[in-house]
Amino acid sequence: xxxxxxxxxxxxxxxxxxxxxxxxLKPGDFLMPEMQLAEKYSVGRIxxxxxxxxxxxxxxxxxxxxxGTFVTNPRENNKRLNILLSKGSFRGYEPLPGDNxxxxxxxxxxxxxxxxxxxxxxENDLPKFxxxxxxxxxxxxxxxxxxxxxxxxxxxxxxxxxxxxxIRKNDFExxxxxxxxxxxxxxxxxxxxxxxxxxxxxDIFDAYGLQYPDNTWKWDDMVEAASTMTGVNQKVGKxxxxxxxxxxxxxxxxxxxxxxxxxxxYDAEGKCVLDSPxxxxxxxxxxxxxxxxxxxxTIHFIDQNFSLKEMFCNKYLGMFIGFYxxxxxxxxxxxxxxDVEELPMGKRRSSPLSVQGWAISSKSRxxxxxxxxxxxxxxxxxxxxxxxxxxxxxxxxxPSGILPVPFIRSLEYARPAHDSPKKFNPEEFRMGxxxxxxxxxxxxxxxxxxxxxxxxxxx
Numbered sequence: 209x210x211x212x213x214x215x216x217x218x219x220x221x222x223x224x225x226x227x228x229x230x231x232x233l234k235p236g237d238f239l240m241p242e243m244q245l246a247e248k249y250s251v252g253r254i255x256x257x258x259x260x261x262x263x264x265x266x267x268x269x270x271x272x273x274x275x276g277t278f279v280t281n282p283r284e285n286n287k288r289l290n291i292l293l294s295k296g297s298f299r300g301y302e303p304l305p306g307d308n309x310x311x312x313x314x315x316x317x318x319x320x321x322x323x324x325x326x327x328x329x330x331e332n333d334l335p336k337f338x339x340x341x342x343x344x345x346x347x348x349x350x351x352x353x354x355x356x357x358x359x360x361x362x363x364x365x366x367x368x369x370x371x372x373x374x375i376r377k378n379d380f381e382x383x384x385x386x387x388x389x390x391x392x393x394x395x396x397x398x399x400x401x402x403x404x405x406x407x408x409x410x411d412i413f414d415a416y417g418l419q420y421p422d423n424t425w426k427w428d429d430m431v432e433a434a435s436t437m438t439g440v441n442q443k444v445g446k447x448x449x450x451x452x453x454x455x456x457x458x459x460x461x462x463x464x465x466x467x468x469x470x471x472x473x474y475d476a477e478g479k480c481v482l483d484s485p486x487x488x489x490x491x492x493x494x495x496x497x498x499x500x501x502x503x504x505x506t507i508h509f510i511d512q513n514f515s516l517k518e519m520f521c522n523k524y525l526g527m528f529i530g531f532y533x534x535x536x537x538x539x540x541x542x543x544x545x546x547d548v549e550e551l552p553m554g555k556r557r558s559s560p561l562s563v564q565g566w567a568i569s570s571k572s573r574x575x576x577x578x579x580x581x582x583x584x585x586x587x588x589x590x591x592x593x594x595x596x597x598x599x600x601x602x603x604x605x606x607p608s609g610i611l612p613v614p615f616i617r618s619l620e621y622a623r624p625a626h627d628s629p630k631k632f633n634p635e636e637f638r639m640g641x642x643x644x645x646x647x648x649x650x651x652x653x654x655x656x657x658x659x660x661x662x663x664x665x666x667x
Contacts, residue, residue: 405529437451495651
């Protein structure tokens, strides 16, 4: 895989190797091993590896596992598909074998994966990645697809879908598919999705004589139960058993709270309206859960210790809010009695919908080949050996009757946290609200400042 994180020294070596290859090697000739290259040019093997990976991504070289790296035939370079992923994109699902060939339906696909270390790298510099003709397919999420579609960075797939004998819009989960539409046209194909739900420990609820959560629960019911369960854990002294766990900095959770209270992130024109009374009240409530009521671990506590699901498995949480991958994790790792329920209800029901999937870059020189690859990919979706340990809900042709009921019911009122065509930067969001989550500022001031900044930058 090509890791997009290069040093100047490796770029210099890349230029040298490119020149040497064009002068002295022909298609089919093998490049000398990395160790010999390192000795020849007096550089480290990491520098050599980065330089070679750059030429592989360029299409000048190709790697074959167990054989080596050789010079490609320029006439065949246009058959190579370059795919852009961020680290962890395919957690629990491994359909792509990196620089090897992907074979489906009798055809071999020569793919090269460009791997970003963090998803934020893509979000922070979208024009950089989508202006390159070398990128064909991009793994995207619901938070940026409308921005990409509006700015014509990704391809309108309607004409391809109309002619396809494999891919049809109706084969996708409707709510997931809707997130990848712009002006009723498909600019991407969803792969995975999940709403947020509430997990709870039955043993802890029984120990305190509490009734289990159900779909009539309101936030006041959750706070009352969490307050009862919060206290000092005698087994480990200083550690507390918290009634509830949630990631306050997560835009998905906050979208649910704000919308349930009658507010929203944006209005119909895409303007940030987090400074509305309803949104401010919801944000302050979320902060008070840890800083005033002390029934939720602070963000510093979570960062320095365990994840929420790990805390839950170790009996440090009576409840926590999470996605479907948490459900799979608990099934495999939790030794106790637990269950899952819809999110508690505010003035109205709402749940965020997290969706990930594929888009084709509008700058790609291999648009038809990229869509044909997607046809092969989805034709084999949900079939062995591609699924090893599924931790996300497939958005395509997923058998009914498998999902727990709370996930299915949540879809009736779920929508993406970010459904505006304007660019959203998660890191700016986190930093903008950090003083609220740590209790140093009030929601009214933080929300007002964030909205002013967002709306000013979006104009």
